[in-house]
Amino acid sequence: MHEYLNHRRQPEILELVSENSPVLREQCRRLTKDEILSAEIQNLIDDIKFTCSEKKTGVGLSANQVGKPVAISVVAIKPTPGRPNLEPFEKVCINTEITETFGEKVPLWEGCQSTALDENGEPAMAKVLRYEKVRIKYFDESGEEQEEIVESLVAHVIQHETDHLNGILFTDLIDKADLISYQEFSKLEK
Ligand SMILES: [Zn+2]
Numbered sequence: 001m002h003e004y005l006n007h008r009r010q011p012e013i014l015e016l017v018s019e020n021s022p023v024l025r026e027q028c029r030r031l032t033k034d035e036i037l038s039a040e041i042q043n044l045i046d047d048i049k050f051t052c053s054e055k056k057t058g059v060g061l062s063a064n065q066v067g068k069p070v071a072i073s074v075v076a077i078k079p080t081p082g083r084p085n086l087e088p089f090e091k092v093c094i095n096t097e098i099t100e101t102f103g104e105k106v107p108l109w110e111g112c113q114s115t116a117l118d119e120n121g122e123p124a125m126a127k128v129l130r131y132e133k134v135r136i137k138y139f140d141e142s143g144e145e146q147e148e149i150v151e152s153l154v155a156h157v158i159q160h161e162t163d164h165l166n167g168i169l170f171t172d173l174i175d176k177a178d179l180i181s182y183q184e185f186s187k188l189e190k
Contacts, residue, residue, distance in 0.1 A: 009043070011050035014066040019115050023064045025167040028071040030095040033143035044068060045092055045141050052076035057122055057182060058113045059086070060157045062164035065114045071095045073161035075154060082109075082125070082186040089154065093138040096162045099147075100135035108156045109185060115169045122182035126174045130159045 017023055035041055044063060052061050057080050063072040073096060077089040108130065111123030118124060133151040136158060140146050150158055160170055171179075 008046075011043075011046040013054050014047050014051045016065050016113055017067045019117070021067070023067055023069050024114055024164070024169060026064060026069040027167055028062070028064050028069045028165040030071045031139070033139070036094055036139060036141065036143040041070070041072070042141070044070075045072060045074070048072065048074045049076065049090065049092075053078075055113065056081060057111070059153075060161045061113060062161050064164060064167075071165045073158070073165060075157050075161065077153060077157065082182060082188075086153070091154070092141040093136065093158065093161065094141070096136055096138040096158065096165060098134045098159065098162055099137050101131040102133040102135075102149075103131065105129035106132045108153070109188075110156065110160060110170050111182065111185070112160070112170050114164075115171050116176075116179055118181055120182075124179040124181055125185040126170070126178045126180070128156075128160075128170055128173055130156050134159065136162075 031041065048061050048063065048066065052058065052074055059077045060073060060075045063070045071094060073093045075091040077086050079086050107127040109125050110128040111125040113123060116124040132155060133149060134155050135149050137147045
């Protein structure tokens, strides 16, 4: 039995680091299989998932956004005020690499829990160009290596989260004059 199975405990809500925190600009450390299976990392994954589920907006979160510079991202798509029709979907990606892209980049609305937040703590949104379809290699939360092709919103979120693991924020990729408030975004026809 793996050590972590004896350490399961109630997940906690993690606090996000502030926008100017240097940890958001770090190259996140890749994890070995043993590290992935450790109690510390399994608890961190549980806490990131729980933190995502407790946030009204947002469809993904990476470990450096909660102050841990390790290469873990959680994709946590769910209906949000701005996108009420989304189908719930969850995936944990560790040591993620985008190994192939297909076709042209397409624009899609995007925001981030770590940057361009308004006074209510909601993310400003902008259209960001990303590949519609990508091949990814990653380790899952059981420490198994996976390779697959993802597309549409999942592909978009994974590109955003993989950027986080490399210290890149979505606001690096846009003209900040194109940002709109989350309220405005929620009223748009999409
Ligand atoms: Zn983000």
